[in-house]
Amino acid sequence: MYVMIINPKAGNYKSQEVLESFLSDYPQYKNKCKTFYSEYPGHAEKLAQQVGSFYHQQIEMLFIFGGDGTLYEVMNGIKAFPDIPVSFVPTGSGNDFARGCKTPLDAYEQLRASLKYKGLKPYWFGVYQTDFKNPSNQRLFSTCLGFGFDAEVAERANRSFLKKWFNRMRLKSLIYVFGLIATLFIYRPKRLSLNINGEKKEFDDLWMLTVSNHPYFGGGMKIAPEATINSDEFTVTVVQKISKWKLLLLFSTVFKGKHTKLKEVHTFKASTIELFSSEQLTYQADGFTGKCYKCKVSKESKERMVVRN
Numbered sequence: 001m002y003v004m005i006i007n008p009k010a011g012n013y014k015s016q017e018v019l020e021s022f023l024s025d026y027p028q029y030k031n032k033c034k035t036f037y038s039e040y041p042g043h044a045e046k047l048a049q050q051v052g053s054f055y056h057q058q059i060e061m062l063f064i065f066g067g068d069g070t071l072y073e074v075m076n077g078i079k080a081f082p083d084i085p086v087s088f089v090p091t092g093s094g095n096d097f098a099r100g101c102k103t104p105l106d107a108y109e110q111l112r113a114s115l116k117y118k119g120l121k122p123y124w125f126g127v128y129q130t131d132f133k134n135p136s137n138q139r140l141f142s143t144c145l146g147f148g149f150d151a152e153v154a155e156r157a158n159r160s161f162l163k164k165w166f167n168r169m170r171l172k173s174l175i176y177v178f179g180l181i182a183t184l185f186i187y188r189p190k191r192l193s194l195n196i197n198g199e200k201k202e203f204d205d206l207w208m209l210t211v212s213n214h215p216y217f218g219g220g221m222k223i224a225p226e227a228t229i230n231s232d233e234f235t236v237t238v239v240q241k242i243s244k245w246k247l248l249l250l251f252s253t254v255f256k257g258k259h260t261k262l263k264e265v266h267t268f269k270a271s272t273i274e275l276f277s278s279e280q281l282t283y284q285a286d287g288f289t290g291k292c293y294k295c296k297v298s299k300e301s302k303e304r305m306v307v308r309n
């Protein structure tokens with residue numbers, strides 16, 4: 001059985017069109033597919049939890065129609081079911097997971113190729129925990145976990161009253177430009193203590209720190225150009241002691257991954273990271289934002305099978 005969890009509103013309402021056109025071209029799949037539609041933010045996670053509990057032994061492949069936000073919700077919904085194979089059908093606006101996995105950015109093509117060739121390979125999701133006392137508070141992330149500037153940009157963009165308007169005008173990326181400029185004026189650099197693979201390090205005048213599972217974040221920005229999909233190491237990118245104008249330059253070079261040449265940008269590999277801050281810190285996981293004072297990050301111990309190259 002193929003299960004499809006579909007965000008009908010992702011990427012300007014593309015999901016339904018893709019599914020209908022696929023099933024009309026390949027009607028032999030109609031009876032093998034069970035479809036579930038998310039109705040509000042957070043619903044895809046609940047649907048995935050229910051689907052996992054009822055059907056996990058019968059699922060040949062779980063198709064996730066949406067963007068990175070929908071993927072984040074569904075993966076957290078099936079956290080307890082690592083054996084469910086997953087295909088991400090990129091109908092969102094950013095679709096960084098598809099870029100990182102080098103799968104088609106064309107949703108129809110990804111759906112067709114996944115059903116025809118399967119192409120399942122292991123993928124190691126990241127796990128983060130902001131409340132150390134409560135292990136059930138662990139969450140998965142697929143692409144990137146970011147602290148500081150990028151997280152504040154995402155938070156400002158997500159809660160802006162202009163978001164709906166920009167989305168309606170199909171100008172979603174402009175809301176992030178708005179968030180970036182507003183944050184540039186307001187942001188105060190942070191001081192963080194890190195425990196990296198057991199070794200302590202202090203970072204001051206910190207603008208952002210990202211923990212990457214593959215090169216992309218924020219809709220095609222190559223924040224960690226050297227990151228590879230692997231079982232035990234993240235690529236960590238730190239931006240420190242940088243002027244506001246140079247930070248703008250960074251955001252214009254990051255699409256090609258050239259920002260790592262700037263002296264204010266450092267990268268390193270790490271398998272476990274613990275992060276502490278004396279002031280409340282904004283973070284973003286695959287675009288979802290939250291607040292914390294500390295965070296533990298590691299790779300999920302068991303790999304999951306996903307369609308990727």
Ligand SMILES: Nc1ncnc2c1ncn2[C@@H]1O[C@H](COP(=O)(O)OP(=O)(O)OP(=O)(O)O)[C@@H](O)[C@H]1O
Nearest residue numbers: 011038039041042066067068069070092093094095
């Ligand atoms: N029926 C719905 N109505 C409104 N929002 C929804 C619905 N279903 C899911 N959502 C929310 O839509 C948001 C955006 O989805 P998603 O991130 O998948 O698409 P996107 O923003 O177009 O793509 P990307 O994240 O790749 O840029 C998610 O936060 C999700 O919670």
